[in-house]
Amino acid sequence: xxxxxxxxxxxxxxxxxxxxxxxxxxxxxxxxxxxxxxxxxxxxxxxxxxxxxxxxxxxxxxxxxxxxxxxxxxxxxxxxxxxxxxxxxxxxxxxxxxxxxxxxxxxxxxxxxxxxxxxxxxxxxxxxxxxxxxxxxxxxxxxxxxxxxxxxxxxxxxxxx
Amino acid sequence: xxxxxxxxxxxxxxxxxxxxxxxxxxxxxxxxxxxxxxxxxxxxxxxxxxxxxxxxxxxxxxxxxxxxxxxxxxxxxx
Numbered sequence: 001x002x003x004x005x006x007x008x009x010x011x012x013x014x015x016x017x018x019x020x021x022x023x024x025x026x027x028x029x030x031x032x033x034x035x036x037x038x039x040x041x042x043x044x045x046x047x048x049x050x051x052x053x054x055x056x057x058x059x060x061x062x063x064x065x066x067x068x069x070x071x072x073x074x075x076x077x078x079x080x081x082x083x084x085x086x087x088x089x090x091x092x093x094x095x096x097x098x099x100x101x102x103x104x105x106x107x108x109x110x111x112x113x114x115x116x117x118x119x120x121x122x123x124x125x126x127x128x129x130x131x132x133x134x135x136x137x138x139x140x141x142x143x144x145x146x147x148x149x150x151x152x153x154x155x156x157x158x159x160x161x
Numbered sequence: 162x163x164x165x166x167x168x169x170x171x172x173x174x175x176x177x178x179x180x181x182x183x184x185x186x187x188x189x190x191x192x193x194x195x196x197x198x199x200x201x202x203x204x205x206x207x208x209x210x211x212x213x214x215x216x217x218x219x220x221x222x223x224x225x226x227x228x229x230x231x232x233x234x235x236x237x238x239x
């Protein structure tokens with residue numbers, strides 16, 4: 001890359017930041033988050049940052065799920081996703097909580113416990129992660145099965161807020 | 162306008178472009194979106210695209226004509 005290319009790229013990135021209202025684009029997969037306490041977005045976050053983040057998250061979760069699913073989760077408080085891998089098993093997804101594994105009568109769960117703990121690897125507002133987890137469970141169940149940590153009790157997720 | 166949603170602790174931020182016009186700004190935004198998606202996938206993130214009024218996970222190469230992409234956090238147990 002020549003100095004000219006670098007300068008051009010720098011100026012264009014600066015232009016892009018301008019289009020986002022001056023805020024630099026935060027790419028969370030480029031950072032380490034192990035030092036951030038559970039249920040927190042980091043020490044630099046203030047009350048107003050949390051409020052705005054949750055508001056943004058709600059908007060994108062709604063767009064991700066579509067109006068029909070969004071309305072359903074608002075009304076009933078969860079979304080059920082039938083397993084394609086295990087007939088008779090349903091994943092019950094609730095905002096900010098572990099996945100509940102529900103089995104039809106006579107169906108045995110592949111897990112020893114009824115709850116699966118799955119977190120994002122970086123902090124996210126819980127409604128946003130809920131929509132993401134729905135896509136993972138529906139479209140990439142094998143990945144969910146691979147990473148799921150079965151737990152005997154229900155609990156809030158640690159990496160969402 | 163097409164857009165890439167980068168879900169992060171701020172809720173989300175977007176990169177937008179117009180695939181129907183050929184301007185320096187639009188080309189730069191498309192380059193930026195493609196680079197972000199490539200890097201995110203390399204680091205374990207999933208990518209979804211909008212189909213109808215909902216999103217589906219997507220492994221296909223970046224297409225600037227897709228209406229909306231989103232980057233999803235990698236997941237981990239525990």
